[in-house]
Amino acid sequence: MVLTGREAFCDELAKAGAQDERVVCLETLWGGTGHPFEAAHPERFFALYAAEAAMVQMARGLAVAGFRPFATLVAPEATVGAKENLRLTLDYLEAGASVLAPYGRPPEDLLALRALAGVTVAAPYGEAEMRAVVRAAARSGRPHYIQTGRDTRYASPGWPGPELPLLNWVVAGEPDVPCLLSVGEPGAELALRAGEEVPGTAHARLVYVDDAHLAAAAAELALRHRVFVVVGDMGPGGVAQALAPLLAGCVVTGVRVEEGMAGVLAAAGVDRVGG
Numbered sequence: 001m002v003l004t005g006r007e008a009f010c011d012e013l014a015k016a017g018a019q020d021e022r023v024v025c026l027e028t029l030w031g032g033t034g035h036p037f038e039a040a041h042p043e044r045f046f047a048l049y050a051a052e053a054a055m056v057q058m059a060r061g062l063a064v065a066g067f068r069p070f071a072t073l074v075a076p077e078a079t080v081g082a083k084e085n086l087r088l089t090l091d092y093l094e095a096g097a098s099v100l101a102p103y104g105r106p107p108e109d110l111l112a113l114r115a116l117a118g119v120t121v122a123a124p125y126g127e128a129e130m131r132a133v134v135r136a137a138a139r140s141g142r143p144h145y146i147q148t149g150r151d152t153r154y155a156s157p158g159w160p161g162p163e164l165p166l167l168n169w170v171v172a173g174e175p176d177v178p179c180l181l182s183v184g185e186p187g188a189e190l191a192l193r194a195g196e197e198v199p200g201t202a203h204a205r206l207v208y209v210d211d212a213h214l215a216a217a218a219a220e221l222a223l224r225h226r227v228f229v230v231v232g233d234m235g236p237g238g239v240a241q242a243l244a245p246l247l248a249g250c251v252v253t254g255v256r257v258e259e260g261m262a263g264v265l266a267a268a269g270v271d272r273v274g275g
Contacts, residue, residue, distance in 0.1 A: 002155050005148030005185070006072075008130040009100050013070055014040045016138035023138050024062055026055050026071040026097070056091045063096030068141050072100045086112060089145065093119050098137050098144040111237030113145055114211050121210040123147040125188035126156030129207055132164035149185040157192075157205065164207060167217055171195055173202020178227035178268040181206050183239050186257040187232015194231070194264045201268065206230075209239050218246035229267045230254045 003011065014036035017023040025037040027047045038045040048055045059069045071092050073085070086109050092099045093116055113121050120142055124130040130148060137144040157170045170192070173179060179202035182191035188205060195201045202225060206217060221228065221243075228247065230240040233254030240254030253267045 002153045003127045004151055004153050005124065005127070005130045006100065006102055006151075008127040009072075009134055009146065009148065011036045012131040012134040013037050013138070016134060017041045017044060020068065020138060022066060022068045022141075024067045024069045026059055026069055028052065028055065028072055052088055056088070056095055056097075059092055059097035060095035068138060069095075069097040070100070070137070071097045073102065089113075090116065093143045093145060096143055098142075098146065101145060101147045102149065109237065110209065110234060110239065110242070114242070116143075118142055119210060120144045120208060120213070121147075122208050123184040123187075124156070124207050125182070125185050125205065126154035128156035128158075129164060129168075129205070130156075133207065136164070147184060152185060154185065154189070166208070166213065167220055168205035168207065170203040170205060171201060173200060173225070175225060177202055177225070178229055179204060179221070179225040180264070180268065181221075181228055181230045181239070181243075183209060183230060183232040187230075190257055190261065190264060191231040194261060194268070197261065198265065198268075206239065209242075211242065214239070214242050215246055218243055222247055222250060225250070227251045227269075228253070229264065231264055232257050 013025055017037055017040060024044045027035060028049055035045065046058065055071060059071055062069045073089060089099055089101060090112065113119060122133045122144060124133045133146055137146065157168060159165055159168045177200065180191045180194060181204055182188040183206050191203050195203050228250060233240045233256060235254065235256065238254055240252050244252040255263045255267050
């Protein structure tokens with residue numbers, strides 16, 4: 001059975017803990033009767049629930065001591081507010097911890113996240129992508145912001161090789177057609193449905209959306225297409241705005257999930273995409 005993003009995160013983190021004793025799990029909320037990491041590594045599992053301030057300090061101390069802490073965050077509606085939730089997220093990342101943020105949409109303030117030096121920002125879609133991101137985060141020791149949905153179960157598009165590539169080309173497409181760049185779970189779902197409605201639509205998954213990864217992705221994208229539609233963008237400070245200056249001579253448009261299929265097809269130009 002395919003796991004939800006959160007379930008895949010917890011299970012893969014437990015496996016990473018078996019490979020590396022520096023991996024530590026700090027848990028604020030668990031919706032089941034047990035946690036895979038707690039079952040496998042109880043001495044490195046800390047469930048502090050609502051004691052967020054204490055957990056930030058614990059994460060900082062663990063990182064300074066050479067451990068690799070991973071913390072899960074609760075959904076924004078369970079906190080005082082979105083701004084407070086973002087501040088807490090930044091506190092964890094600045095402390096050197098990787099965080100799982102169960103928002104179900106692209107990062108709320110990508111601009112603020114991208115401003116943190118050395119932080120990797122990932123928005124995987126489906127179980128396989130989530131597992132690949134967790135493995136990479138555990139190996140690197142760098143703080144990661146990992147975004148997932150709530151209780152959705154998606155099978156990730158496949159890719160060649162054992163590790164997730166910089167760009168996962170779901171459909172390569174012809175060079176003269178617009179290319180959809182999907183971000184986050186809702187963006188990926190919308191882009192995949194657009195590909196079913198308009199066969200031949202080029203589609204690449206942007207799992208990593210921090211500045212370093214976007215710059216590397218832009219170099220590859222510029223060699224393959226000239227028109228790009230970021231599906232699941234979040235407006236000002238989002239992925240489209242970050243990519244535009246990196247893709248000189250190309251057209252980069254952002255489409256929010258709320259704009260739906262009509263917005264995606266209008267931005268891509270149906271007549272040019274197999275129309």
